Amino acid sequence: MFHKEGHKIILITLVIVIGCFLLVDNFITIAWLRTIVMTVLLIFLILILQFFRNPKRNTSINDKQVVSPVDGKVVVIEEVFEKEYFKEKRLQVSVFMSPINVHVTRYPIAGHVIFSKYHPGKYLVAWHPKASEENERTTVVVENETYGKVLYRQIAGALAKRIVNYAKLNDKTTQGGESGFIKFGSRVDLFLPLDTNIKVELNQKVRGGESIIAEVND
Known part of the structure; x- marks a missing residue:
């Protein structure tokens, strides 16, 4: 589950990463270099997703x-x-x-x-x-x-x-x-x-x- 404050940034990041993947696949012919660039892009996407995660928390309500x-x-x-x-x-x-x-x-x-x-x-x-x-x-x-x-x-x-x-x-x-x-x-x-x-x-x-x-x- 992702926080609403991150929806726009996540969408933009996803579009950019997908676009870069397509460019890399078409224009970088060296296999090891292509793998490195794609890995970096994937890690970047994962970091953005992790930053905007919104896990459910169980608060024990206590006014004291x-x-x-x-x-x-x-x-x-x-x-x-x-x-x-x-x-x-x-x-x-x-x-x-x-x-x-x-x-x-x-x-x-x-x-x-x-x-x-x-x-x-x-x-x-x-x-x-x-x-x-x-x-x-x-x-x-x-x-x-x-x-x-x-x-x-x-x-x-x-x-x-x-x-x-x-x-x-x-x-x-x-x-x-x-x-x-x-x-x-x-x-x-x-x-x-x-x-x-x-x-x-x-x-x-x-x-x-x-x-x-x-x-x-x-």
């Missing part, structure tokens, strides 16, 4: 927990001052996505969207310390009565040139439901209450909509 919004690796767990919305200290958990990860963004909690804003910006590498504040990004805050407010920020990287954000103000959200897409690698930052119970570790691999990032500290 925050699930990972994306697939990737946890690269930051630290206390920071969140400047844009909360304007106070929060626990930041960042998940870095490589080009081979699933790039669907999912809602970390159920509730309602109370803030959603797009920021144009730079395209620093996603792990750059200033990427969270200077790169192209979207900031979304979701709130529910049990957990409170969770801010997540989609951040473009050196390769990610387009962020897609479906979250609109006052939208009702489903935990694990699709909230957007980031094309070609980047990261997502989560900003959580200071007293939250973090359930992941640095360098841990997580799955969007399934891995538990944090839960209410009872």
Whole structure:
């Protein structure tokens, strides 16, 4: 199953690859060279298909927990001052996505969207310390009565040139439901209450909509 954001790119890529296959078959007479070129074209098509895959995820709905919004690796767990919305200290958990990860963004909690804003910006590498504040990004805050407010920020990287954000103000959200897409690698930052119970570790691999990032500290 492929994500709707990739349908046009997949179709264009398929047409190009098929056209190139026909040209190669007709104009390259050296067998080993023809095989190499066709193999490269096939690998390119497979990479595009893999990038836009949209596997079904089984989210265990729990208002006391925050699930990972994306697939990737946890690269930051630290206390920071969140400047844009909360304007106070929060626990930041960042998940870095490589080009081979699933790039669907999912809602970390159920509730309602109370803030959603797009920021144009730079395209620093996603792990750059200033990427969270200077790169192209979207900031979304979701709130529910049990957990409170969770801010997540989609951040473009050196390769990610387009962020897609479906979250609109006052939208009702489903935990694990699709909230957007980031094309070609980047990261997502989560900003959580200071007293939250973090359930992941640095360098841990997580799955969007399934891995538990944090839960209410009872």
